[in-house]
Structure formats: C-alpha cells, structure tokens
Amino acid sequence: PFDVLVVGGGPAGASAAIYAARKGIRTGIVAERFGGQVMDTVGIENFISVKYTEGPKLAASLEEHVKEYNVDVMKLQRAKRLEKRDYIELELENGAVLKSKTVILSTGARWRNVGVPGEEEFKNKGVAYCPHCDGPLFAGKNVAVIGGGNSGIEAAIDLAGIVSHVTVLEFNAELKADGVLQDRLYSLPNVTVLKNVQTKEFTGTDKLNGVTYIERDTGAEKHIELQGVFVQIGLVPNTDWLGDAVERTRMGEIVVNNHGATSLPGVFAAGDCTNSPYKQIIISMGSGANAALGAFDYLIRN
Numbered sequence: 257p258f259d260v261l262v263v264g265g266g267p268a269g270a271s272a273a274i275y276a277a278r279k280g281i282r283t284g285i286v287a288e289r290f291g292g293q294v295m296d297t298v299g300i301e302n303f304i305s306v307k308y309t310e311g312p313k314l315a316a317s318l319e320e321h322v323k324e325y326n327v328d329v330m331k332l333q334r335a336k337r338l339e340k341r342d343y344i345e346l347e348l349e350n351g352a353v354l355k356s357k358t359v360i361l362s363t364g365a366r367w368r369n370v371g372v373p374g375e376e377e378f379k380n381k382g383v384a385y386c387p388h389c390d391g392p393l394f395a396g397k398n399v400a401v402i403g404g405g406n407s408g409i410e411a412a413i414d415l416a417g418i419v420s421h422v423t424v425l426e427f428n429a430e431l432k433a434d435g436v437l438q439d440r441l442y443s444l445p446n447v448t449v450l451k452n453v454q455t456k457e458f459t460g461t462d463k464l465n466g467v468t469y470i471e472r473d474t475g476a477e478k479h480i481e482l483q484g485v486f487v488q489i490g491l492v493p494n495t496d497w498l499g500d501a502v503e504r505t506r507m508g509e510i511v512v513n514n515h516g517a518t519s520l521p522g523v524f525a526a527g528d529c530t531n532s533p534y535k536q537i538i539i540s541m542g543s544g545a546n547a548a549l550g551a552f553d554y555l556i557r558n
C-alpha cells in the first residue's frame with residue numbers, strides 16, 4: 257500500500273505529492289489530466305514571483321517537479337470510488353483498486369458554462385471566468401458579468417473598480433446576491449443591471465465583441481457591444497464520485513479542517529474541490545502542502 261495517495265494532478269495535487277515524497281514515504285498520484293485547470297489557462301500573472309507564465313508551461317513544470325521525486329505517477333486514470341476498510345481503497349474506472357494509509361483528494365473544480373454559441377470560441381479571447389485572474393486585462397474596457405448570485409455581484413463590484421463599465425445579466429427577475437452586495441453594486445456609477453434576461457450568444461470575429469440577450473418579458477432581442485464577459489454561474493467541484501464517503505457541503509465541496517482533514521480519518525483534501533473560500537493556483541498549492549503535512553502528521557500518530 258501507499259502511505260499517501262493523491263487523487264488529482266492540478267496545483268494542489270502536485271504540491272501535495274511533492275511535500276509527501278519529501279518525507280521519504282511511499283507516495284502515488286492518480287490524475288485524469290495532469291495540470292488540471294491550469295491546462296486551460298493562457299496568461300497567468302498572479303503566481304507570485306513569476307511575473308508571467310502560461311498554463312501549459314506551468315503544468316509541464318508541475319509534472320517535472322513531481323517527477324524529481326520518487327512518486328508513482330498514474331496519469332489518464334479516473335477515480336470512481338473511495339472506501340475505508342483496513343486501508344483506504346481507491347477504485348479506478350479501469351477496475352484497479354489502489355490501497356493507501358492516507359489519501360489526499362485534490363480533484364479540483366470546473367466553471368459552469370452558459371452553453372451559448374460563441375462561448376467556446378471566445379474563451380480566453382474575451383470570455384473569462386475568473387475576475388481575480390483576468391480582471392486587469394480589461395482595464396478601461398466594457399464588460400458584462402453573467403449571473404447575479406453572490407459570485408456574480410462580487411465580480412461586478414470588483415470589476416467596476418478596474419474596467420470602464422460593467423453590465424450584469426441575470427436570468428431571473430431578481431438578483432440572488434446578499435443585500436449588502438446589491439446595495440454596494442447599486443451605489444456604483446458605472447454598473448448597469450439587466451434582470452429577467454436570457455443570454456443568447458457571445459458575438460465576435462477573432463475575439464469577442466458583444467453579447468446578445470433576450471428580454472424574457474417582451475421577447476425582444478438586444479445586443480451590447482463590449483470587450484469582455486465574465487461567466488459567474490457557479491464553480492462545480494469534481495466530487496460527485498465520492499458520494500457519502502466524506503462530508504461535503506450543499507454545493508458538493510469537501511469540508512476540511514485547518515489540517516486539510518476531511519470527516520473520514522486518514523482522508524485529506526486540498527484545492528478547489530474543498531470548501532476553501534477562494535480558488536486560485538497559489539492557494540491550491542498552499543493547501544496541497546498543508547494537506548500533505550496533515551497526512552504525514554496522521555501517519556506518525558497512527
């Protein structure tokens with residue numbers, strides 16, 4: 257059996273594997289797609305101490321760093337079941353069952369897409385998902401935020417301080433965000449809120465140049481010209497396969513304590529799949545290190 261088995265090969269998993277392997281314990285990592293969300297990222301400007309890098313380059317460095325150590329890397333493998341018996345058992349989709357004394361879950365998350373024409377085409381060409389990451393790219397420009405929940409309204413307030421103008425598009429008749437956020441939003445001079453509207457299409461040629469939406473009460477189709485759209489309709493953790501094995505929030509996020517421990521002894525979690533409030537590369541790496549140290553601490557006590 258492994259001492260530490262990491263599930264997920266994004267920033268959190270890579271960091272956890274390196275921290276575990278550096279303790280000289282038997283470490284494995286199972287990853288469906290090494291690099292995780294970083295593989296979908298173009299420019300990265302907030303990975304501190306590196307002024308600019310690109311997703312695939314950072315993903316390759318993550319893998320290279322993991323391979324510096326004695327880590328059993330199992331790529332292109334998807335975990336489908338976790339259960340605690342004598343050891344913690346991880347069943348893969350190919351039928352193999354791996355056993356380990358501790359497991360670190362770092363399966364990440366994915367942004368929910370609106371699913372309209374132009375969304376795929378203009379990803380990273382005006383269509384963005386992370387205001388902390390890409391907000392500064394739109395300084396002085398006009399943008400829209402799709403989604404009027406807490407994350408959408410937080411994004412709109414954040415962006416209003418950077419960009420020229422923000423239009424919020426909400427499908428329902430009312431915003432769902434907390435009252436304090438709405439008050440703050442409506443106090444800003446450069447924000448327009450459109451409620452009861454359905455996003456129909458992201459338009460553009462080589463890059464995004466606008467959004468078409470439908471007013472749901474009148475059926476009228478409208479178009480706004482802008483340079484950026486931030487989609488904020490939810491971040492979905494990749495945790496469904498866990499079922500009730502560990503405690504998860506209503507949103508599916510794995511609940512962890514400050515040692516990265518989950519509700520199941522010996523099972524730890526890190527990164528975007530957990531209930532940590534902010535989801536970023538540097539934060540995921542920190543929490544991966546934290547969970548690996550938590551797992552090591554657990555091993556020397558049990």
Ligand code: FAD
Pocket residue numbers: 263264265266267268269286287288289290291292293294296297298299300301302303333334335336362363364365366367385386389390494497526527528529535536537538540
């Ligand atoms: P992920 O990166 O999501 O990695 C999850 C890993 O788990 C992957 O290897 C995946 O294949 C694997 N996995 C999932 N399910 C299973 C399973 N059942 N079995 C086995 N493996 C599984 N953050 C920044 O700090 N700066 C940025 O500029 C930035 N830009 C971004 C741009 C885009 C387009 C996106 C989508 C995200 C961006 N982020 C950025 C956010 C950042 O990428 C994430 O916070 C970070 O990657 C989370 O790391 P993670 O290791 O927790 O999860």
